[in-house]
Amino acid sequence: MRLMWLRVVALLVSLVVVMASSCTAREPEQAPVLDDNPGITSATDKDPDPGVFEMDLVAKVATVELTPGKKTAAWTYNGTVPGPFIDVAVGTRLVIHFKNELPQATTIHWHGLRLPNSMDGALVVQNPVMPGGTFEYSFVVRDPGLFWFHPHHRSDTQIERGLYGVIRVRGPGEPRVDHEHVLVLDDVRLQADGALPPDLDDYAQLPLDLKLHGRWSDTLLVNGRTDRSLVVQSGAIHRFRLLNTANLRYFNLTVRGHTFRVIGTDGSLFEKPYEATHILIGPSERYDALLIPNGAVGKELPLTSDAFERAEDDAPQPAVTVLKMKIGSSVSGRALPDTLPGVAIPRIPVPAGEPTLIEFDQGTQGGPEGYTLPPEEHDPIVGKDGDPIFVINKKAGGDIPPIEVKLGETRAFKIHNVSHQIHVFHLHGFFFQIVDSDDLFDPVKKPFALRRELMAQAQKDSVTVRSGFSVTVVARFDEEPGRWMYHCHIPEHSERGMMSEIRVVK
């Protein structure tokens, strides 16, 4: 009898525990979709508390197979490229016990996430984690979307060597879909034997063309491999979460005979999704797009990156297949959503007066403009006279005066690219909204220019500014005081001068 009562009590206790945890668990609001992220390794959460995601993250050299049959000694997070996939709901605390087992100092920047300044991974807010060293990153993820993490020290070489990982944050208002795929797009320069090139250790050996434009190659990676493939379902809604981690390469994605429904970007879903035959995604950007494949079972539907001309003085990118897709089965009766209710982000009012000018230009070390790369505290990339230097308002790196804004202030910035290269403006710690540009999309005349739909509703952390054009953005510096970097996200540019900071002061 007594035993039975104990059992009843135990049962009641466990019921209460289950009920309590199902109340506090921050689960997505809808039935799980079929998640097919080829080759992506999921991170495991060490903490049973559903509100906390805790993991060990080790940066280390590991042998990986990026292309079949070839071994590459990559720099990795936990031994894989991409690193472990962190998949959480809005409101989760991430606790990352980081250890650096690389032969070089590093940090982790949590790209796109709003977090306390001390957790941002920039060298102005933390000392680099030396070889053998550790650091604990801990912060709450506040916004839904696809984000990523990568080093903020020698990011030109460290990201190229394989140091990047993805964070997917689910929020309310996610669309109903049948299948979902995270695709991390990259390119990598491999030697014939699969090894990474020696110029990663020695900037002097990097060809001038790549010093000028950034590292790129024709070896494309999807989720860390050259030969990924995906089986899709005709008639079903597939959701593609796209991230470009390449240093320079743009992906101009299309599926012939199909139209994407673009439902979001870096830090926002769109209340009014738009249709696009092509999605142009620059370094560090993310796009979120739906597609209903159509065709008979067995039909091949490659995901292609169409030709793209980055800049006049740069070799155009030819069209290439990014991912083999094939129809494996079919369903019917699905329709793409025309609206996503409740996800709209209020537009930030543009403050009166002239925007703060951020002028991107390129010069030459020791050249007539007199540009020099100021000595930085940690490992500057020492070039020789004649090497390119990238400048903001005619100054490089630590010589650029920080932009000071008051906590709570709204500020507009006009990013003007007067150089012959393409650049990607990226801001840490705050989203921005695009309010103006002289480079607007036209399907025939300007297929690579900025989509107006982004101006109307996007919240972004990275935006392309093409040679000769400008983009004006607005941000509200409402919460986290501190030192927040802004820079070009082509790391060959940022590590050679095109990086400075916004100081948010009380």
Ligand code: C2O
């Ligand atoms: Cu993804 Cu400061 O960078």
Ligand code: CU
């Ligand atoms: Cu750039």
